[in-house]
Amino acid sequence: MTDKNFDEALSGLEAGEESASGTEAPRGDSADASSHPSVAALRGRFGDAVLHHTIFAGDEHVVYVAPERVRELLQWLRDDDAQRYDMLIDLTAVDYGGGRPLEVVYQLWSTTEKRQLRLKATLPLTALEIDSAVPVWNSADWLEREVWDLFGIHFRGHPDLRRIMMPDNYAEGHPLRKDFPLRGRFSRAEQTRRSLEMAVEDFYTPDELTVAGGVVPVAATRARASGDATADDKAKGAPGAPDRPNDPESWTPGASGSAAGGAPGPEGASS
Amino acid sequence: MGVTERNMLPTLPGSGGEASILTTRLDAVVNWARTSSLWPMPFGTACCAIEMMASFATKYDMARFGMERMSFSPRQADMLICAGRLPYKMAPVLRRIWDQMPQPKWSISMGACASTGGVFDAYSMVQGIDTIIPVDIYVPGCPPRPEGLIYGILLLQEKIKGETLSNASLREEDAARTGRQNLPAEVIDQVSVPYGNSTTQNKVSGLVSTTAIARPADRRP
Numbered sequence: 308m309t310d311k312n313f314d315e316a317l318s319g320l321e322a323g324e325e326s327a328s329g330t331e332a333p334r335g336d337s338a339d340a341s342s343h344p345s346v347a348a349l350r351g352r353f354g355d356a357v358l359h360h361t362i363f364a365g366d367e368h369v370v371y372v373a374p375e376r377v378r379e380l381l382q383w384l385r386d387d388d389a390q391r392y393d394m395l396i397d398l399t400a401v402d403y404g405g406g407r408p409l410e411v412v413y414q415l416w417s418t419t420e421k422r423q424l425r426l427k428a429t430l431p432l433t434a435l436e437i438d439s440a441v442p443v444w445n446s447a448d449w450l451e452r453e454v455w456d457l458f459g460i461h462f463r464g465h466p467d468l469r470r471i472m473m474p475d476n477y478a479e480g481h482p483l484r485k486d487f488p489l490r491g492r493f494s495r496a497e498q499t500r501r502s503l504e505m506a507v508e509d510f511y512t513p514d515e516l517t518v519a520g521g522v523v524p525v526a527a528t529r530a531r532a533s534g535d536a537t538a539d540d541k542a543k544g545a546p547g548a549p550d551r552p553n554d555p556e557s558w559t560p561g562a563s564g565s566a567a568g569g570a571p572g573p574e575g576a577s578s
Numbered sequence: 579m580g581v582t583e584r585n586m587l588p589t590l591p592g593s594g595g596e597a598s599i600l601t602t603r604l605d606a607v608v609n610w611a612r613t614s615s616l617w618p619m620p621f622g623t624a625c626c627a628i629e630m631m632a633s634f635a636t637k638y639d640m641a642r643f644g645m646e647r648m649s650f651s652p653r654q655a656d657m658l659i660c661a662g663r664l665p666y667k668m669a670p671v672l673r674r675i676w677d678q679m680p681q682p683k684w685s686i687s688m689g690a691c692a693s694t695g696g697v698f699d700a701y702s703m704v705q706g707i708d709t710i711i712p713v714d715i716y717v718p719g720c721p722p723r724p725e726g727l728i729y730g731i732l733l734l735q736e737k738i739k740g741e742t743l744s745n746a747s748l749r750e751e752d753a754a755r756t757g758r759q760n761l762p763a764e765v766i767d768q769v770s771v772p773y774g775n776s777t778t779q780n781k782v783s784g785l786v787s788t789t790a791i792a793r794p795a796d797r798r799p
Binding site: 473474479482487488489490491494495496497498499500501502503504505506507 | 666667669670671673674699700701702704705709710757758759763764766767770
């Protein structure tokens, strides 16, 4: 990122969360697309879905793509004979603060072509949804869970979208968002109470800890363990099913005081 | 849960509180046995655990003090060493392990993070493990050197030598508190706001705290 962009990011951060400056990804090229064969090929094939191309740190090519077509692009990048990006090195997200859109970042590597490419899709805070990359690369599974857990971006079609870093009963939102208070939203006493409320065995069943046993139907395991009806919905990939109670929108100041101890449950989360 | 609900030792003539020649001699023998064979349950979560490993290795050789064997099973352990910061996600695990340890048992909080939360005054971190389990010895440092941990253990041994069987309350355990936090909610809030437990401890000990980077509005409610 250039110094100019960095300064813009800083000023936006200090302006607070209300000043939404630029909810669209930048358009037009700032770099020569011909310097990376995949970028030129992407432009030729997908046209408008490729919004912007820039080069970072000399040789790192970053392509901004339209979020609604990202699955299609990723599939093509993996399968096309000239591209062969067979490895998803990393999938993460960035929040620049100031109400600006979040960026989902895909870091790809082609083991045959020895080439790397970074894709970014920007999502406005009002519509944090994007297609899952799990059907393309299995390695996206836990990475997308992590992004959902910490940023609250919902991945459509993810087989098992639930928290991975934070405890399963975490109800304070998504901690890596810039509008998240550093010490969390609950008091320390409430955080302690909630953490000790967890039944450890429910979250680390022997089934779930099985690594060599192939695909473990985690959602089914959870449903059996907890008798939770929504877990079945999760297994079917129903949209909106994954842990909506944990969304920051569902958090309300009065819902869980340390004295009352009333945890914000699913009933308080109905949009 | 394996919690010892009452003192396993037989009632002694001096259990009313007065010390007799019999109980003091027996105290000396029992305490000698306890101090000389403290089996530690290592609960290493971070860099303090590296120093703890160094303490147990050949150069510092914790076996000199009766810790011949690390007890990786809480059922056979006498002393829990929490070496490193404790996230909230890990708190029920620590509490479970503490509950599984049989009496008599003691615990050492090793390092700044375990004792106060340290630099991790953040959403994910317990502000001192004494909010979760009772702590006998706090070892300061970030991380403490092996000498520091050894000094803490020697202090604990001194503490054990001062115990008496006639005071059954020392080893009593309330089964109703199994899996519960160690401190009441008000105390937890008191030690950890507004700047976290480490800052509170600095103030209590008379140190002038450096300015904490904190926005009071961050804390809702």
